[in-house]
Amino acid sequence: MRSLPLAVAAFVATLPFVPSVARAADAAPYYAATPVAAPAKTMLITNGTVWKWNATAFTANKGPQREGIVCEMIAQRAGKLSAFAIAGQPLDADALAKCNARAK
Numbered sequence: 690m691r692s693l694p695l696a697v698a699a700f701v702a703t704l705p706f707v708p709s710v711a712r713a714a715d716a717a718p719y720y721a722a723t724p725v726a727a728p729a730k731t732m733l734i735t736n737g738t739v740w741k742w743n744a745t746a747f748t749a750n751k752g753p754q755r756e757g758i759v760c761e762m763i764a765q766r767a768g769k770l771s772a773f774a775i776a777g778q779p780l781d782a783d784a785l786a787k788c789n790a791r792a793k
Contacts, residue, residue: 718748
């Protein structure tokens with residue numbers, strides 16, 4: 690059993706060389722949804738995805754749903770969107786129109 694402390698020591702010694710994972714709070718939001726009208730609430734939840742208002746848009750981290758579904762869900766809650774971006778890439782006009790078809 691003497692080798693167990695050595696194995697633990699060897700593992701701990703390698704930890705500084707393991708790349709660190711960015712904390713979720715430090716990462717840029719994956720989605721950005723800009724509603725046409727000013728929101729009444731500063732936080733919305735769609736199927737487990739938390740959206741926070743950040744001065745001009747609702748933003749959220751990546752969720753498990755397909756991007757088109759995510760857009761439709763936030764449009765249902767926030768109303769018609771003037772823009773929706775995924776990882777910094779805006780939806781084209783046709784995709785945004787399809788998303789807005791579900792707006793409240």
